[in-house]
Amino acid sequence: TNPSLLILPGDGIGPEVMAEVRRIIDWFGDRLGLTFDVSEDLVGGAAYDAHGTPLTDATMSRAQEVDAVLLGAVGGPKYDVLDFSVKPERGLLRLRKEMDLFANLRPAQCFDALADFSSLKRDVVAGLDIMIVRELTSGVYFGEPRGIIEEGNERVGINTQRYTESEIDRVACAAFELAMKRGRKLCSMEKANVMESGVLWREVVTRVGADYPDVELSHMYADAGAMQLTRWPKQFDVIVTDNLFGDLLSDLAAMLTGSLGMLPSASLGAPMANGRPKALYEPVHGSAPDIAGQGKANPIACILSFAMALRYSFDMGDEATRVEKAVERVLADGHRTADLLGEEGRAPLSTSEMGDAVIAALDAS
Numbered sequence: 133t134n135p136s137l138l139i140l141p142g143d144g145i146g147p148e149v150m151a152e153v154r155r156i157i158d159w160f161g162d163r164l165g166l167t168f169d170v171s172e173d174l175v176g177g178a179a180y181d182a183h184g185t186p187l188t189d190a191t192m193s194r195a196q197e198v199d200a201v202l203l204g205a206v207g208g209p210k211y212d213v214l215d216f217s218v219k220p221e222r223g224l225l226r227l228r229k230e231m232d233l234f235a236n237l238r239p240a241q242c243f244d245a246l247a248d249f250s251s252l253k254r255d256v257v258a259g260l261d262i263m264i265v266r267e268l269t270s271g272v273y274f275g276e277p278r279g280i281i282e283e284g285n286e287r288v289g290i291n292t293q294r295y296t297e298s299e300i301d302r303v304a305c306a307a308f309e310l311a312m313k314r315g316r317k318l319c320s321m322e323k324a325n326v327m328e329s330g331v332l333w334r335e336v337v338t339r340v341g342a343d344y345p346d347v348e349l350s351h352m353y354a355d356a357g358a359m360q361l362t363r364w365p366k367q368f369d370v371i372v373t374d375n376l377f378g379d380l381l382s383d384l385a386a387m388l389t390g391s392l393g394m395l396p397s398a399s400l401g402a403p404m405a406n407g408r409p410k411a412l413y414e415p416v417h418g419s420a421p422d423i424a425g426q427g428k429a430n431p432i433a434c435i436l437s438f439a440m441a442l443r444y445s446f447d448m449g450d451e452a453t454r455v456e457k458a459v460e461r462v463l464a465d466g467h468r469t470a471d472l473l474g475e476e477g478r479a480p481l482s483t484s485e486m487g488d489a490v491i492a493a494l495d496a497s
């Protein structure tokens with residue numbers, strides 16, 4: 133049977149960038165005979181407009197059944213007035229929560245042609261290709277007790293960093309599996325020097341590592357990790373870290389590489405009956421209301437999210453590389469959407485022209 137994919141374009145530029153991914157999916161069918169069982173549905177504001185809810189139960193169950201979900205973006209000013217319970221973001225949060233997507237994968241990849249966009253020197257970032265795995269469903273953002281309490285004559289804000297062994301174990305397994313599909317190097321980051329959760333984190337990751345003798349495991353304090361990420365990021369392959377440190381480190385790593393329009397992501401959960409992990413792929417960017425409907429959006433983040441789905445859900449690593457190489461080719465040839473032009477005066481490509489260029493590069497590959 134064909135691998136199944138649920139496409140949720142969402143709002144704003146979501147449908148615009150997703151249209152270019154659809155063309156690439158069609159190209160895979162027409163040219164390589166690789167056919168996906170694709171279904172498409174509404175999420176976010178678009179679902180609210182049609183059904184009065186940002187994610188229907190039917191869409192939720194479909195997401196639980198398919199091999200992978202690919203989402204565009206949700207939200208927009210039109211929906212800012214809505215009640216919290218039906219805001220577009222709730223649709224995305226429900227997907228993440230009910231699919232129990234505990235491992236958030238954020239690659240930081242720097243295409244040579246865009247190295248000058250980075251906040252760092254060209255030779256530090258050119259060719260960079262690392263992956264940060266952030267634990268997404270536990271840690272200090274969720275731990276109890278939490279709250280603001282009265283103590284003596286002042287208030288105290290309380291959050292609790294809390295990790296169970298099984299929570300650390302499952303995200304560590306996901307990171308090791310990933311490292312096996314990449315450069316076989318994993319660096320775990322915590323602060324075992326000052327935090328009990330860090331001590332346990334290091335112990336459990338080390339234990340899981342015994343099952344992956346082919347992966348070179350190292351440990352680093354997260355603050356030193358931030359320093360090393362800006363000093364010489366190419367020393368890393370896969371980094372695994374908790375929710376809070378991962379939030380900071382993945383944003384930092386993203387800026388090593390330049391535009392928001394280039395950054396894909398994946399969120400993975402437990403393996404399903406067929407052995408594939410539950411998975412949601414989406415660009416890091418939002419619905420970009422400032423450019424929505426104008427054909428200006430850069431579709432590459434969404435295209436690279438599909439490439440991640442090929443690699444991590446469908447075991448099509450070669451095909452994923454082929455898409456990534458096509459994107460690299462297009463950029464090397466100077467093709468640019470507006471977000472990649474900066475101060476340059478030349479005319480930018482439209483969303484669909486960038487899609488044309490990627491398809492042409494795939495044809496030529």
Ligand code: NAI
Binds near residue numbers: 145207419429
């Ligand atoms: P945003 O990512 O939508 O836009 C930030 C800036 O980057 C804008 O100037 C936008 O034009 C530009 N940009 C983003 N993606 C681009 C692309 N593919 N090509 C070219 N330029 C691009 O973030 P913002 O403005 O903070 O949020 C807008 C809406 O999106 C809000 O409703 C927010 O809640 C929602 N949002 C949704 C996310 C999601 O669906 N996962 C993530 C972040 C924001």
Ligand code: MG
Binds near residue numbers: 380383
């Ligand atoms: Mg953040």
